[in-house]
Amino acid sequence: MPTGRRPRVTHSLENVVEASIALLDEDGEGALTFRALAARLGGGVGSIYWYVSSKDELLDRATDEVMGRVLAGTDDLVDDSDPIGTLRAVSLAMFDEMVRRPxxxxxxxxxxxxxxxxxxxxxxxxxxxxxxxxSPQQRFHAVSSIVSYVVGVAVDMAQPPPKEFFESGLEPAEFLKAYADGWRAYDADEFPFLHQIADEFERHDDADVFRSGLDMLLQGLRVQAGA
Amino acid sequence: MPTGRRPRVTHSLENVVEASIALLDEDGEGALTFRALAARLGGGVGSIYWYVSSKDELLDRATDEVMGRVLAGTDDLVDDSDPIGTLRAVSLAMFDEMVRRPxxxxxxxxxxxxxxxxxxxxxxxxxxxxxxxxSPQQRFHAVSSIVSYVVGVAVDMAQPPPKEFFESGLEPAEFLKAYADGWRAYDADEFPFLHQIADEFERHDDADVFRSGLDMLLQGLRVQAGA
DNA sequence: CGAACTATAGAACACTGTTCGAGAAAGAGC
DNA sequence: GCTCTTTCTCGAACAGTGTTCTATAGTTCG
Structure with a gap:
């Protein structure tokens, strides 16, 4: 029984990581500060350092936690009779998680x-x-490349839309159009590709783009494996 | 003639961006602070804000400046008779710059x-x-994918080796070996791939890996274009 | 009960980007 | 020569960050 004063809170590594993920999910990277985290946990700033020795470690732990869920969620996607299909399915699962958590x-x-x-x-x-x-070397290169590609797309999606988006309260689709219009403003003779692409960009779906590049990569892999 | 007191310094946007790049080159992302930049320019912190309205803009300008050099450096790589070869050459030039400036x-x-x-x-x-x-859509997807891949590799290379590297003063090659040994420490039955790959990783060259993935991607593109 | 250990709390520190206002330098107009 | 205006410099001050430190509350165990 607490002796009258506000009782102390008790934490755990799971709690801390969980709350960190929640903050990241709710308001993005900038929202995760030790003070905000402490407030959410109802305790003091210093306590967090009992479980984690730096913010970097905190971020690593949070990231690893959700990667663990991705890993678990892809268990039944593994189909040993179709290696490339499995590569594709697992990559898509990673993409999904990245959409959910930019x-x-x-x-x-x-x-x-x-x-x-x-x-x-x-x-x-x-x-x-x-x-x-x-060959082992080819295998190493292949997996590294797939990961690099996935991370590259992830970074693209990690970029929050410029603040003008929030200010002017545009719909996502309208914002995309505004962006495309920015491209159309470039000189048409000097930038033919930008103009040809503007329409595509305006109605593009991130998932389509991701799948398309992934399939190019896997097609290259298929050729390399001599299938 | 200054009236005895230390004369005021005079800046320019070029100066500011140039000094920023120098700081980034010398000691990485963390070294670029407004105070360090002001010290290097021999002036006060506030002056920088006359030319640039935020650190983000400063970083954008610095990045754009070196991208401009890459652009200029790839002018004569363009060979309209070999589109895919040109894609490859330009991508490699970007990779080179990323090696030079992580x-x-x-x-x-x-x-x-x-x-x-x-x-x-x-x-x-x-x-x-x-x-x-x-199709225009395929073109949009193709270029986006190449860029994502390049950026993904770039991010990989942007990660400085853990601080243990600097502390223990190991050679790059030795550090690579230490890293590979970390992989070999995993259970061999549960992680067959890690073990098969450890040797490759130990003697790998970043440029090889990059080229390999790029060629997979371009091979996929070639197939798509029906060549 | 008392000692040892685990864990919490929050003040303090060093450092960051950014804002602000005072003022110096350099022209422009007369 | 003198003002008025604009351009630019400067550094103190502010709010916010991750991190360190020390006091101390709660728990365990002999």
């Missing part, structure tokens, strides 16, 4: 010492590539 | 409103893709 991309693959689940995902992709007729 | 990757493609040269590079890639037999 902050993920910024921290992915930062400190593989702590982010064990990222390594597990790396391994999962690798095991599929092992079923293809490739 | 901080580049972190800021690439952040604010296309300010980073005009990034758009020009986008256009340069696009014009090559326009020579292939593809």
């Amino acid at each position: 902050w993920l991309g910024s921290f992915l693959m930062r400190n593989t010492g702590v982010q064990t689940n990222s390594i597990r995902l790396f391994e999962r992709l690798g095991q599929q590539v092992m079923r293809l007729d490739l | 901080w580049l990757g972190s800021f690439l493609m952040r604010n296309t409103g300010v980073q005009t040269n990034s758009i020009r590079l986008f256009e340069r890639l696009g014009q090559q893709v326009m020579r292939l037999d593809l």
Whole structure:
């Protein structure tokens, strides 16, 4: 029984990581500060350092936690009879999670010492590539490239729309149009590609773009494996 | 003639951007602070805000400046008779610059409103893709994917080696080995891929990996274009 | 009960980007 | 020569950050 004063709060690593993820989900990367986190946990700033030795470690732990969920969620996507199909399915699952949590991309693959689940995902992709007729070096290159591509798209999506978006309260579609109009403002003779592409960009879907590039990559892999 | 007191310094946007790039080159992203920048310019902190309205803009300007140099440096790489070869050459030039300046990757493609040269590079890639037999949508997807891949690799390389590297003063090669040993410490049955790959990783060259993935991507593009 | 350990709390520190206002330098008009 | 205006410099001050430190509350265990 507390002796009258406000009772002290008690934390745990799970609590801390969970609250961190919640803050990141709600308001993005900038919302995760030790003070905001402490307030959410109902305690003091210093306490967090009992469980985590720096903000970097906190971010790594949060990232690793959601990567763990991705890993678990892709368990039944593994189909050993179709390695490339599995590569595709797992990559798409990662993409989905990145759509759900745009902050993920910024921290992915930062400190593989702590982010064990990222390594597990790396391994999962690798095991599929092992079923293809490739040299170890080719396998290493293939998985590295897929990861780089996924991370690249992730970074793209991690960028919040400029603040003008929030200020002028435009719909996402309208904002896309405004962006495309920015391209159309360039000189048509000097920038033919920008003009040809503006329409596509205006009605594009991130998932389509992602899938398209992924399929190019996998097609290249297929050719390399001599299928 | 100054009246005895220390004479005032005079700046320019070029000066400011130049000094920023120098700081970034010398000690990385963390070294660029307004105070360090002011000290280097021999003036006060406030003056910088006359030329630039925020640190984000400063970073955008610095990034755009070096992208401009990449753009200029790739002028003579353009070979209209070999679109895919040109895509490859331009991408490799970007990779080279990212090796030289690891901080580049972190800021690439952040604010296309300010980073005009990034758009020009986008256009340069696009014009090559326009020579292939593809739909506008396919072209848009192709260039976006290449850029995502390049940025993904850039981000990989932007990560400074953990501080243990500086502390223990290891050679780069030894550090790579230490990293590979970390992989070998995982259970061999559960992580067959990690083990098969450890040797490759230990003696890998970033440029090889980059080229390999790029070629996969371009091979996929070639197939799509029905060549 | 008392000692040892685990864990919490919040003030204090060093550092960041940014704002602000005072004022110096340089022209423009007369 | 003198003003008035504009352009630009400067550094103190502010709000916010991650991190460190120390006091101390709660718990465990002998």
